[in-house]
Amino acid sequence: MSAQAPSRTQVVRPAGAGHETLYVLLVSLLILALAASVVLLRGERDDQQPIASHQIDARRDLSAAEQGIYTDLRVAFDEIQLMRDEAAAVPSVTMLAEEGLPPFVVDAGSQSRGAHQWAWLPLGAYLGRSQAPQVAGSFLLILPGDGSAEADVWLRRDSAAMAPDDLGQAALIAAGWQQVVSHYDAGVTRQHRH
Numbered sequence: 001m002s003a004q005a006p007s008r009t010q011v012v013r014p015a016g017a018g019h020e021t022l023y024v025l026l027v028s029l030l031i032l033a034l035a036a037s038v039v040l041l042r043g044e045r046d047d048q049q050p051i052a053s054h055q056i057d058a059r060r061d062l063s064a065a066e067q068g069i070y071t072d073l074r075v076a077f078d079e080i081q082l083m084r085d086e087a088a089a090v091p092s093v094t095m096l097a098e099e100g101l102p103p104f105v106v107d108a109g110s111q112s113r114g115a116h117q118w119a120w121l122p123l124g125a126y127l128g129r130s131q132a133p134q135v136a137g138s139f140l141l142i143l144p145g146d147g148s149a150e151a152d153v154w155l156r157r158d159s160a161a162m163a164p165d166d167l168g169q170a171a172l173i174a175a176g177w178q179q180v181v182s183h184y185d186a187g188v189t190r191q192h193r194h
Contacts (some may be wrong), residue, residue, distance in 0.1 A: 003029070004101060012171070012178060017058055020078075029060050032050070040053075051181055052179075053179060054169075054173045054178055055064065055179045055180070055181045056155065056178045056179070056180055056181070057181060057182075058070050058105065058182045059182070062180070063136060064153075065113040065135050065136040066113075066136045066137060066155065068112055068113055069103050069107075069114070069116070069128070069136055069139055070104075070139075070168070070180055072102040072103040072151060073103065073139060073141050073153055074151070074153075075100065075102075076092060076096065076103070076104065076141075077141065077143075077150075077151040079096075079099070079101055080096070080143065083095070083096075083099075084143075089123075090120065090143065092120060093118045093120055093126065096116075096118075103116060103128065104118050104126075112135075113135065114130040114132045114133070114135045114136035114137075115130070115131035115132060115134070116128035116129060116130055116136075116138070116139065117131065119131045120161070121163055121164075121167075123164070123165075123166075123167050124143050124145070125140050125141060125142040125143060125165060125167055126140070126141040126143075127139075127140055127148075127161075127163055128140075128141075129157075129161055130161070133157055133158060133159045137155045137156055137157035137158075137161070138155070138156045138157075138161030138172070139153060139154070139155055140153070140154040140155075140156075140164070140172070141153055142154065142167050142178060151180070152154050153180045154172055154177040154178065154179050154180065155177065155178050155179075155180050156176055156177045157176075158176065160176075162175075164177070167171060177194050
């Protein structure tokens with residue numbers, strides 16, 4: 001006869017859920033505190049770069065029509081540089097219009113933004129006289145002497161925008177022109193440093 005071993009039942013109790021919940025809560029609070037301190041220390045500030053009295057900010061001080069023309073001029077400058085390098089001469093306003101390059105081309109968009117009449121000034125600039133100064137002022141796109149520098153854009157908002165005799169900064173300021181500048185700060189773009 002074989003003897004049977006008494007059967008045993010072993011009860012396994014669950015681990016204390018209270019301790020695990022406490023640890024998860026503490027780790028979560030630690031992560032939140034660390035994230036909050038990083039945001040506070042590295043948060044972006046609304047530091048506006050000061051501009052000179054003869055300058056206006058392209059983002060804040062231009063009307064919608066003027067911002068459009070300013071943007072077109074910045075893009076056109078790159079194309080003008082390419083055309084100038086290829087032909088070894090500055091392209092005429094007619095050539096730029098034939099290429100369909102805004103703001104030199106006459107279309108519905110240019111008409112609604114002041115109907116500017118563009119002319120090349122032998123001093124080294126394109127002058128766009130506004131036919132509707134209440135919509136957008138007159139623009140002056142000054143090309144740099146060498147191909148590496150940036151173009152200079154100036155604005156005059158009255159109807160008396162005549163071709164300047166001198167493209168020097170002091171002469172333009174005295175004639176009532178304002179330099180359009182773009183400052184890209186924390187309010188506009190985020191700088192990613194790698």
